[in-house]
């Protein structure tokens with residue numbers, strides 16, 4: 001939460017219209033707020049009526065739409081999104097809710113208008129990209145919409161009629177409760193200080209008015225006697241007149257009085273408050289808030305979150321080991337480097353980062369790889385590089401990033417042209433189990449002489465190689481692989497004009 005605190009302090013120093021500052025754009029002046037209130041009241045009524053809610057863990061698909069300019073610049077790292085997924089699952093674990101990546105991945109949107117001025121793309125980019133079977137989170141340069149009461153800066157908001165969340169990219173991270181707060185809104189909750197978004201009441205020793213700054217609902221009394229019809233309509237969250245915004249600390253001591261002259265004692269650690277200075281892991285939803293969340297999650301209007309099967313992948317917590325390029329070594333070629341790392345059990349994807357600096361700040365190559373190797377052809381000769389890999393799957397954002405490894409590119413060049421005149425090229429069987437020969441089938445429009453060679457997964461020769469004169473038309477030849485142990489190999493046919501490559505799995 002630290003950045004948030006600094007940010008808020010800055011606002012206060014620089015602004016005189018303090019009372020109207022907004023951090024969250026979901027408030028009584030939002031479009032569709034009546035709908036939010038009626039959903040909340042319906043949920044609270046159902047809770048009171050004893051409608052049973054499941055006690056098992058609820059799995060919620062979440063779709064992160066990560067914005068960037070047209071050229072892809074400005075996008076936050078996938079690692080930040082994984083950190084956020086990890087944070088959400090820590091925050092919601094006490095309420096038996098587990099979020100998972102819808103489709104097992106993250107959506108990238110390269111569109112400058114969306115990224116810089118998302119409101120203008122609600123009916124186009126955002127409506128098209130919205131996943132109708134998931135909770136949607138759009139990550140943009142700034143969540144400001146210009147529609148706030150006052151001159152506030154918006155960090156994030158839940159758009160009620162559109163049923164999606166928009167968040168400023170710098171608030172997607174570990175140790176930050178901003179998105180958890182917005183998901184509270186998504187599940188029908190309102191601010192603990194509902195009604196006071198249009199201006200906080202921090203006057204000491206003078207009873208507060210019976211109508212809050214936004215005029216409705218009524219001002220909640222300190223003794224809770226009107227709690228069902230005032231404030232956030234929730235009775236186990238004490239009266240709060242938006243006292244958190246600007247209060248630097250986690251213990252509110254202002255002597256703010258309710259309309260009956262009794263001092264209020266707002267809960268500084270409630271996710272739906274604006275107290276932002278408490279330790280991140282101390283924030284919570286009250287029992288009644290949680291009941292409303294559970295009711296909302298299991299309501300008809302949230303059925304769309306249950307349409308797709310829950311992924312069966314395990315939660316992974318371990319990282320991977322990097323194998324090639326090796327720490328401190330120089331690769332032979334610079335234009336064809338086959339990055340390799342250990343497969344992590346349960347991981348379905350890996351976030352690979354490569355850069356000239358250890359801080360990955362110059363112009364990093366950042367890729368999601370579905371497998372534990374990736375050929376990179378864009379590196380520069382004779383330069384130092386750093387790389388690292390983070391495993392993940394739909395359920396897991398908490399697996400750490402691998403150790404950082406550095407290497408140097410060589411000056412050798414590998415021809416990476418494919419052979420245009422070869423129409424078909426297959427290797428069988430593949431995988432190969434307990435056989436000593438591979439069949440290579442190839443159909444070519446031209447005759448050519450090529451070297452057939454099997455390389456290990458790090459690109460090193462295995463000793464299996466032969467020279468062969470290929471003719472025009474269809475042909476088949478056998479390659480003896482007796483000497484290969486179990487593993488993944490690359491079978492290459494190299495000529496002066498270029499190269500053909502197939503991955504071969506040997507299980508002997």
Ligand SMILES: [Zn+2]
Nearest residue numbers: 024025026191
């Ligand atoms: Zn809010």
